Amino acid sequence: MAPTPQTNTDLAAIADALRASDDIVICGHVSPDGDCLGSQLALAAALKGLGKRVACLLAKDEPADARLSFLPGFADLVPAARYDGPARTFVAVDVPTRARIGDAVSLLDASETSVVVDHHAAETTMADLTYVDPDAASTTMLVWELAGLLGADRIGDVALCCYAGLVTDTGRFQYQNTDAAALRAASEMAAAGADAAFVSRAVFQSRSEASVRLEGVAIGRMRLEAGGAIAQSWLSREDFEALGATKADAEPVIDALRSIAGVRVACVLREQDGAVRGSLRAKDGTDVAAIARRFGGGGHVAAAGFTLELPLSEAVTTVGRALEEAVAVASQAPLSSDAPAAPSAPDEGVCRS
Missing domain, CATH: 3.90.1640.10 (inorganic pyrophosphatase (n-terminal core))
Structure with a gap:
């Protein structure tokens, strides 16, 4: 027993x-x-x-x-x-x-x-x-x-x-x-x-060529919002297919966005398996796990993830709005050091439309 x-x-x-x-x-x-x-x-x-x-x-x-x-x-x-x-x-x-x-x-x-x-x-x-x-x-x-x-x-x-x-x-x-x-x-x-x-x-130091090129695609369409406090980008199914890239090839992308001076929250959305998976990173007091929980996901304070069953374009808009709201709240507090984070999303729940 x-x-x-x-x-x-x-x-x-x-x-x-x-x-x-x-x-x-x-x-x-x-x-x-x-x-x-x-x-x-x-x-x-x-x-x-x-x-x-x-x-x-x-x-x-x-x-x-x-x-x-x-x-x-x-x-x-x-x-x-x-x-x-x-x-x-x-x-x-x-x-x-x-x-x-x-x-x-x-x-x-x-x-x-x-x-x-x-x-x-x-x-x-x-x-x-x-x-x-x-x-x-x-x-x-x-x-x-x-x-x-x-x-x-x-x-x-x-x-x-x-x-x-x-x-x-x-x-x-x-x-x-x-x-x-x-x-x-x-x-x-x-x-x-x-x-x-x-x-x-x-x-x-062993990234595939597809991974580096995929990062270039994401950086090329990156949006900086809230006075540069938010860096958001996305990758479509077609992006992966064109480069022969895997989902693992996309993992390092968010670290590039997070490294930008002044960015408090970084977000990368990727179209995968008929859904949109989101990865979030923060480098101050912004609680990205709370953002992820809004969409049925979770994770650490500074590293979280979620899954949305929405069209990619709609997901970009919906998540972008949530990021701006979260950063507006966090901006009232002073910047702090990084909270624990991981290089890939630790939790991805599912939120359906």
């Missing part, structure tokens, strides 16, 4: 539960980023080192970001819809809600014991055992600690995967979540074999 759900147990209890299981699946959120995949693959490496049978699942049957293909175990990722389950223990990392685990919901429901390890705050839990630390710069920091509690060998693969998640979720150690704890963890991971220069080249 599964334990009574606990909204914030401790990592030691989760380590005990994983130690007691020999059949484990690990899933992250849809459109997995570096922290998500790094958390999955690091925990899998730690558990496999203890002799456990472990599978890492993709929430949706779609390719993961190729920039992260250097992560050990990346080639073994299995779409949840194609996994021959269920498994005894279901672990969700870097994802707080059922809506974000896609095709893996049935595996969650069929498991004997379910676990969540995350750094996104959530009002409810979907698992029997949940550990959430919103102050952690990345979920891989929590997985790093968990691997230590498991008594697993953290040298090599575990360190590399955890470092990749940490460096991406801190924006190359540029965001305010780059605190002393994050830097200590990075130091420990580097000492355990994570090659910082290698990760930086693989993730941040």
